[in-house]
Amino acid sequence: xxxxxxxxxxxxLVFDEPELFVEFLRDFVRLDFLSEVTPDDxxxxxxxxxxxxxxxxxxxxxxxxxxxxxxxxxxxAILEHESQVNYRASxxxxxxxxxxxxxxxxxxxxxxxxxxxxxxxxxxxVLPIVFYxxxxxxxxxxxxxxxxxxxxxxSKYIPKxxxxxxxxxxxxxxxxxxxxxxxxxxxxxDKLDFSDKDSVLDKLPMDYFNELALNVPPHLNxxxxxxxxxxxxxxxxxxxxxxxxxxxxxxRRYQTMFSRFENSVLSAREEGERIGVQKGEQIGVQKGEQIGVQKGxxxxxxxxxxxxxxxxxxxxxxxKLTSTPIERAxxxxxxxx
Numbered sequence: 001x002x003x004x005x006x007x008x009x010x011x012x013l014v015f016d017e018p019e020l021f022v023e024f025l026r027d028f029v030r031l032d033f034l035s036e037v038t039p040d041d042x043x044x045x046x047x048x049x050x051x052x053x054x055x056x057x058x059x060x061x062x063x064x065x066x067x068x069x070x071x072x073x074x075x076x077a078i079l080e081h082e083s084q085v086n087y088r089a090s091x092x093x094x095x096x097x098x099x100x101x102x103x104x105x106x107x108x109x110x111x112x113x114x115x116x117x118x119x120x121x122x123x124x125x126v127l128p129i130v131f132y133x134x135x136x137x138x139x140x141x142x143x144x145x146x147x148x149x150x151x152x153x154x155s156k157y158i159p160k161x162x163x164x165x166x167x168x169x170x171x172x173x174x175x176x177x178x179x180x181x182x183x184x185x186x187x188x189x190d191k192l193d194f195s196d197k198d199s200v201l202d203k204l205p206m207d208y209f210n211e212l213a214l215n216v217p218p219h220l221n222x223x224x225x226x227x228x229x230x231x232x233x234x235x236x237x238x239x240x241x242x243x244x245x246x247x248x249x250x251x252r253r254y255q256t257m258f259s260r261f262e263n264s265v266l267s268a269r270e271e272g273e274r275i276g277v278q279k280g281e282q283i284g285v286q287k288g289e290q291i292g293v294q295k296g297x298x299x300x301x302x303x304x305x306x307x308x309x310x311x312x313x314x315x316x317x318x319x320k321l322t323s324t325p326i327e328r329a330x331x332x333x334x335x336x337x
Contacts, residue, residue: 010230018039031127060077060079077131078096090142090143100124128164144162189231315330
C-alpha cells in the first residue's frame with residue numbers, strides 16, 4: 001500500500017500542474033487539436049467528482065479544457081500503479097463520464113434554465129484516459145461493451161466507448177528521450193528498476209541534458225524536485241543522496257545530477273544484492289540444517305536395520321518395526337570392508 005501511496009502522491013503533483021498535464025496530452029495522446037491546448041485553458045474540477053467514489057485514488061483527475069468558440073472538452077485520467085490490473089477501469093470510466101455529463105447539464109441549466117431540454121443541445125466531448133505504469137501486462141478491456149453479457153444480442157442498447165490506454169511499458173527509453181520535456185524525466189525515473197542490469201541512465205545521450213535545460217521552465221524546478229524526491233523514496237535511495245540530487249535540480253545542473261544519481265542507483269542496487277546474499281546465506285544454513293537432520297535420521301535407520309539383520313530378523317519384520325519400505329529394507333546390506 002505504501003508504494004501505491006508514494007506513486008499516487010507523485011503523480012498527483014504531476015497532473016495538478018497544468019503545464020505538465022499539457023505535456024502529458026501532447027506526448028501520449030496523439031490528437032491534433034490537443035496541440036493547441038495551453039495551460040491557461042485547463043481547469044481542474046476533480047474535487048467535484050472524486051469524493052463521490054469510495055475507491056477513487058488520490059491521483060485520479062478530471063480536467064475541463066476550455067476551447068475557443070466551442071463547448072469545453074473534459075479529460076478524465078485514471079492513474080493505475082498497482083501490479084494487479086484493474087478490470088473495473090472501463091466501468092469506473094463510465095461512472096465518471098455520467099457524472100461529468102450530469103454536472104455539465106446542471107451548470108448549463110443554471111446559466112440558461114431549460115437549455116439542456118432544447119433539441120439542438122449537445123453534451124461536451126469527454127476524453128477518458130487510463131495511465132498505467134504497473135509491472136504486469138494490462139489485459140483489461142478498453143471497450144466497456146465487451147464487459148457486458150450477451151453483447152451480441154444487446155449491442156444496440158449497451159453504452160459504446162473506449163478509453164485511451166497509456167501504458168508506460170509501451171514506451172522505450174528512446175521514446176521518452178525524444179519528448180525532451182519535464183515529464184520525460186519523471187517517466188524515465190519511473191522506469192528505473194534495480195533488477196535491470198542496464199541502467200536507464202546509461203542510455204541517456206548528452207543532448208538530452210542540454211534539451212532538458214532549455215525545456216524545463218524555471219518555475220517548475222521546485223515541483224520537479226518534489227516529484228523526483230517521491231520517486232526516489234519509492235526505490236529506496238537514501239535521504240542524503242536525494243538531497244544532493246535535488247540540489248542539482250534546483251540549480252538546473254541536470255547533467256551532474258544524473259552522474260550523482262547513477263552512483264545512488266548503483267549503491268542502492270549493491271545494497272539490495274548484499275541483502276539478497278545475506279538472506280540467501282540464511283536460507284542456505286536453514287536448508288543445510290534440515291538436510292543434516294534428515295541425513296542423520298536416515299543414517300540411524302540404516303544402522304538399526306543392519307543390527308536387526310545381524311540378529312536374523314526377516315526383511316518383512318524389519319520393515320514393519322522400523323517403518324521402512326520393504327523394498328528399501330531388502331536393499332540395505334552391511335557394507336563390505
